[in-house]
Amino acid sequence: MKSDLMRMLESRKEEIIEIRRYLHENPELSFKEEKTAQYIADFYKGKDVDLQTNVGNGYGIIVTITGGKPGKTIGLRADFDALPILEEAEVPFRSKNKGVMHACGHDGHTAYLLVLADCLIQLKDSIPGTIKIIHQHAEEVPPGGAKSIVESGLIDDLDVVFGIHLLPMGPSGTVGYHAGYSFNGRAYMKLKIQGRGGHGSSPHLANDAIVAGAHFVTAAQTIISRRLSPFDVGVITIGSFDGKGTFNVIKDSVELEGDIRYMTTETKDTIEKEVKKMVRGIEEEFGVACELTYTPDYPPLYNDPRLTAFVAESLRSLKDPDIKEVKEFPAMAPSEDFAYYAEKFPACFFYIACTPKGVEDPYFNHHPKFDIDEAALLVAAKAVGQVVCSYFEM
Template sequence: MSKHAEATIQTKKQLLEMLESRKDEMIEIRRHLHANPELSFKEEKTAQYIANFYKGKDVDIQTNVGNGYGIIVTIQGGKRGKTIGLRADFDALPIHEETDVPFKSKNEGVMHACGHDGHTAYMLVLADCLIQMKASIAGTIKIIHQHAEETPPGGAKSIVESGTLDDLDAVFGTHLFPTHPVGTIGHRGGYAMAGRTYFKLVIQGTGGHGSMPQNSNDPIVAGAHFVTAVQTVVSRRLNPFEMGVVTIGSFDGKGSFNIIKDSIEIEGDVRYMNDKTQQVIDEEIHRIVSGIELQFGVICELTYTADYPPLYNDPEVTAEVVSVLGNANDPDIKEVVEFPVFSGSEDFAYYSEKVPGTFFFIGCKPEGVEKVYLNHHPKFDINEDALLVSAKAVAHVVCNYYDVE
């Protein structure tokens, strides 16, 4: 074995040992963040906590990146080389927490119900370890502490548009999921998570008395037709082998029982796995709306906004990550498995649109529970052993990507 290979192995060993020794710190940070959650675009104190963590460290820190409280921390290695990005999000959700933990949310109606507290906790400790070892890294690492993943337009798109990541050669991200036990790492090459579009339809009719419908144009009848018609988009306009979902989440037609309303509002979302499917659904919904105007004599105002694109994991980058983690011989990484496509959305997709990258999943199923509550549930919880697994998994990827010595 060459001296360089021996040095690389030793560097990785040192990094992993540093992470293992700081597991309790990761848990402590996660619990602090969990107790003090902040909603998307309102994460002022969380961002300050993150910035304070890096004070006095030999790194470049950029705050307020993008359209909110995004933070980019640049770790310049001891030698020239490629540049990669490591992303962790830090916003919470408008959910009243129902877990029974001593570090329960102190902010009423706000909860870290998706694991972003855990993402930030492991990333802070991993980043600090990499800073201490940066002389051994031939390249640059950009730690992306991203705000507002949960609420469109999100933080990722604006961070990409800021130009701060224009020099990236690759980008990596992880997400905690309680569907699998700790030690399981999930991957999916190609399209892995769905894109999402929000829509709102305002139907303006002509109100009147229920006893004289001939003098009105009833927007509820028109709206009911829309609800039925849009369900045919997926069943009759998409290839059966393509994934598409149209959901009506709100139908605001509340009024008096004997009055024909003047207007109503309908809101919903659309999910799809590629741009072609998105275009088909887009065109069909607009066509249905135009037809409703003609058929019912109403005026329709359709807001149709694409929020997050489908998340595409570069197949070559993903395969390399799978190989690295599958052969890591790490006791904390027990299995690396292919996950199914998720119909949920993730604005990490904006990073992987710009540069090759992959977004993989970390099992965090709590021990000893009869029922597992998924992300965004008021009783969502994680097994905190998954924080070390997250940190070590990304560390393996970093050490493989860089020429360390």
């Protein structure tokens, strides 16, 4: 089956690119991907699969390919939402939806998986098991689509789940992997500080909310530097401080919003505990009242070490001219809601390098000039196809 699959994928390289370009021209934001979901569902019409739409809290789609023999069940996931970014990439298939762009590669994820799934459907009689294709909505905006798909119960029978991400971290043909904690988890924080306003000449008669807020901004960084081990990863970013007032008036209240990142669940718990403790201290120290909203979003993404080692070995054994190098990548600072699948099932989320040809300093994901070498799409299809075939052979 493996050799047949690789030949089929090679013959459909241009189709994968064509699908990617169509999706790139027609991006839709998270939870608003109605037309994209319809395009995906239409792709499977008339094919010998079980198709479930509107899965989870949005436009999620699950396609079940039942093989000719009983066996293990594999999940393959690709996301399909875009970002609120005005595209600046100089490509002939630029976004037609002004202010919305596929700046993270989800168009490529969907394109490769559609064609790979179609090839697997044609080979289904040779498949000793079941494959569930998960086309996931809303990866970019919490609460995301993954958690609701996991909670739907429709993929409870998975033995493993695989996913990939296009990253401009090397030339096309490079596949990366990382075992253990691989993407940061994140939390959202909003802090409203209610003080007592007053005249700028008489601060002793007021409780200055700006001073309390400024203290929190600075003091919060000591959570990272003094409460975490030097070997742990944690970030607290205060991205918004809304305290605009008048120059000679002591501000009555301020609102802050922050982004918290962490690489392990233990670090997550430590940061949350310390933030809440610090807020209580500010209330006491400055005589203000604080209203804290602290919402954990995506958990850290944990790649099963044994499964990741299997993926790396499987890809190295392929000896395919399109897959030139398989190497370890570093852990990633961003977050990824694939982490919800990895919390429930043995999982491996690996990376397909896609730096455009001739570019030494590529624009990274989420940049308005983000672009890929489209040769990486066939690499993605072959790499995931190889992993699927190898897993069924175990």
